[in-house]
Amino acid sequence: MDFEHESDDPFRDDEDDPDAHLSLEKESTKEYVVYLVDASPKMFTSTCPASADDQKEESHFHIALSCISQSLKNQIINRSYDELAICFFNTREKRNIQELSGVFVFNVPERDYLDRPTARLIKEFDRIEESFAKDIGSQDGIVPGTRENSLYNAIWVAQALLRKGSAKTVDKRVLLFTNEDDPFGCIKGAIKSDMKRMTLQRAKDAQDLGISIELLPLSHPSDPFNVSQFYAELIGLEEDELADFMPSSGNKLEDMKDQLRKRMFKKRIVKKLKFIIVDGISIELNSYALIRPTVPGAITWLDSVTNQPLKSERTFICADTGALVEESTKRFHPYKNQNIVFSTKELSEIKRFSTGHLHLLGFKPLSCLRDYYNLKPSTFLYPSDEAMDGSICIFIALHRSMIQLKRFAVAFYGGSSRPQLVALIAQDEIIQSGGQIEPPGMHMISLPYSDDIRLVEERHSEKVGMVTRASNDQIKKAADVIKRIDLKDFSICQFANPGLQRHYAVLQALALEEDEIPEIKDETLPDEEGLARPGVVKALEEFKTSVYGENYDEECEANAKPSEASKKRKAQAEVATKECENYDWGELADTGKLKDLTVVELKYYLTAHNLPVSGKKEALVSRILTHMKK
């Protein structure tokens, strides 16, 4: 990932971009989200125990806000065309188009209630807790004696916010954060059932309009959130989904944040694939991009005076005649002193194999999948019965067998940009502290062809005889080092990309016209303190001694064995120095006779004085004169 390279090239040819066709992230899959946050007093009084060493507890309200804040920052980077609204219910103040009480839509200037995220929104939302009590206020909206129903109002407001856009082209979602599993618990009798019925009807109406309501419950270990109490019906969970909904809610704060964060994602299918296993048995798979490098957005060129975006126009000019031409459908490649011309149709025909299908070729033991068989990020495959009944069943059977037998599948993927061999690795589900760490399914890894693999190691083989190998003692010392510098709980997600973080910190500061750019902590630096611990230092010292010997100085080693080329250079320099002494350079220069010398002779001087020897004769002469300060 090279930021500058990628972003400096706004006209990258999408035809050749292997991932261009993979991304279905067009306008049509835009997302409108309303974050509906319960602001009842219970959200402020309930807390979540923080991790063991840190005694600070955090309120549910704070957790919900920090999840949303994180999601906003993510969204402005990755999916800034999506729109969102943030809406609190059970509030003292009200602000919404319908003037319903107990519901407050949070917003900042220059922005509609439902709109794209802006730098200002993110900034002010981060500070909302400071002024929440003053400006918005927390107050239970459902109390006995009144028929006020803040939950009903909240869903209605959310529905109204999501009125724009067609449900076909936009995903409309309401994410509901609450810790009250029985919102009508304080009401009794007929009024209760009446209010409950109304609220459910309201939710159903919203769902009928293509709005999905998702619940993000917050709970305490001593007081678990009971979904079946009320919300199961509201969000339309069915019997079998109920068990899946709360996979034993985590006890730790971090786990809860993690789960909430994951629930906020919307799964996006990259492609539907047909996987031909054997003749007559083809199953349906959906592919997902679970890992893709995040890069800073593309550059937009602006007019430096007005700061208005510029339009770029492409024109094609015939290099021979200078005439403007249409984009040509012909391409050529020079070969044997000819220009061989291809039509674009012929070129796509060359790349055409069984289009879009995945064709099973066989299986190999996992040990055959070497670490250097990799070219790009993997793609995740999960079966679907949507079009073909039985796909899931076959997939599970293969998946289980492959894990048991420790084998991976080799298949040919006839994608349009780069038809290729792929390895399919079955991944078992991994669940840690109640959350799914790795989903069950298969990962599709592009295999290199022999054309893509370079024989580097062999080029470094010793011409004759053996290379030195480590002795058992040295290996043991190395093992001690490895034991000492052990990252126990290493997980790939633990580092934020410091380059990217910096990039967006700069943009945010500039967008908000702030003077200071906040410092970004680079989490990727080694743990200096840890490395300075006596045990680590001792292990490193011992390893060093066993390999390099006592009192080893690295510089010595580097100079002790000069390479062939450097030996040659040295010899040349010696010769030059010697030859150089045969001339009286001062006089030659004074009398202007330098130009009468040969280039070889001139180079003696240059080499002897460590000067560059490139260029034409005049350049050499003038270089010598400059050096002699004449």
Added chain:
Amino acid sequence: MARNKEALVLLLDVGPSMHSVIPEIEKVCSMLVEKKLIFTKYDEVGVVLFGTEDTDNELTEEVGGYQHVVVLKNIKVVEGDIVEALQQLPRGATHGDFLDAIIVGMDMLIKKFGETNKGKKRLCLITNAQCPIKEPFEGTKEEQVTTIAKQMTVHGMRMESIILRGKLSQDANKKIMDENDQLLRIFSTETSARSTYVENPVSLLGALRTRNITPSTIFKGDLELSPKLKIKVLVYKKTAEEKFPTLKKFSDKAASTDKFATHEVKVDYEYKSSQEPDKVVPPDQRIKGYRYGPQIVPISQAEWDAVKFKPEKGLKLLGFTDSSNVLRHQYMKDVNVFIAETGNTKATLALSSLVRAMKEMNKVAILRCVWRHGQANVVIGVLTPNLSDKENIPDSLYFNALPFAEDVREFQFPSFSNFPAPIQPNEQQLEAAANLVKMLDLAPQGKEEVLLPDFTPNPVLERFYRYLELKSKHADAAVPPLDDTLKKITEPDDELLQQNKSVIENFRRSFELKENPRHKKSRRLLREERYGSGEENSKGEIPALASNLIEDKSNVEVDNIGDLTPVQDFEAMFARRDNPDWVVKAIDAMKNKIHDLIEDSHEGDNNSKALECLAALRKGCINEQEPKQFNSFLRDIWSFCQEKNLHDFCDSLSSKGITLIPKSEAADSEVTEDEARSFLVKSQPKV
């Protein structure tokens, strides 16, 4: 460039036992020369054949002996005639002696270059090494080979041997083969030689590197275990995608008589302001802007350079961890390899101890890398140990980039165990699957691994370069179909399928697949439908929303032909009246679908579906008075099937009575009743 030019002598065994594989040798060797013509056109190539009836080489004239060795092409700068010669190698009639050929090849290189060109002289031997080499006049064969190998080292020659075994060699005398293997191994230990054993045609195509790229370091310096312990390493690319060549845009504007025409097309980019579309904004009046939400933040390069992230160049170890903490699918990019600095024995030792300790303990190392000075980002990656199994190759480490937190999308998927029982596979199904996984084996014990990436060529590139050569002679040639060897990369191997017929049959019988009749829609889709119809009813009442609603409605309509119900989709598109273009679109989409069905059909399994579609298309074209569309398409399909030998489809056409649309059925047609009838007759296979 010229100083990197290589001199290569191909030593090809064309004896009787080689005849069956000569077509593949022709392909791989001509490809090698073709690529030299493109990428390294100053390279020199010579071709020596052995196992020929004739004898034609300088050594036989000078000292006698060296029978049945023919110098087909003397060493010279690559030219088209070498490609042609390699495309039609003669079949030899006698057993060849590969050692004779090696000596002839060496002699050619020595005579041409003497002591010069060290390291750039290469011999490439392709043989099945089934015939014994002659007894030397004095000493043993081993001694003779050792002497020759030493000579190679002296002259700075490298040798690459590709030895054909398994399916590629017939039953041969095992004793002789073992002896020859032993002799060839001497080369590998005594000089820089590489022997590759291949057992099938695909790996023969992949085993000979047709393009050699000189690796260059992407990093040279310290691998920092701690500030106090640094190991000098070199980092190279281990894999890098060999891209499809970028072709230039062709302009035919220049006169065909103009010999100096470049035919190139220049692409010009101009930036224009959106307010004044005619005004071109010069580069110095442009400033870069980055999107941040709806805002575009302008920032000049100088400003950016001042504030951007500037990590220090270097490789720093973060720590070691269990290899199970990094999963295979988390690798992000192409792979690098870490090798100790050349000639630095201490560094080699240090790296070797780490590699071996990591392997023993099942650990990997996590690294933070900044490869270049001024790079604006860091890379986090994992080092995995690579123990060398050859004694003259040093141990090394492979480096794979890992994702950052921002790069991972943590989607949640249902556990398989949560699916209801009817969806779960039963015991018998699991067994059938396990058998398939076990038996469809691409890495059988004791045999060569099939489709080993290191020996599998890229079929697209093979096809392109072959086509390029073909076009250089016949400009109008059509794209050739994949040959049988390359098909083994893209399709399952027939032989393997035959061997496991019962396992496959059992698998097929164990599972039931059927197209989902309920056409199960997600709840969301169902909701949408209700939404659509509900809105329609209220259409008159809320006129303000009308335009929006029409858009909604049309969005629910079918706008393409899918895989499941092509006929229904086609009819639905036809029925749309919101835009007359739909008819044309539907016809085009249907044509494509039919074409795809026929083309993707395997042993006619798509034929019935394709016929259904064709019938629907015919009906539609009659109704819409578009007979010409259908007629020309049917003719195309017809000739396509003839070309691809899809006679059974043609047969079923006539059996279903699908023929051209005559005048009697659609007035616009130019086809007479008779013509339509005879079209069917024509499709009957000629006896």
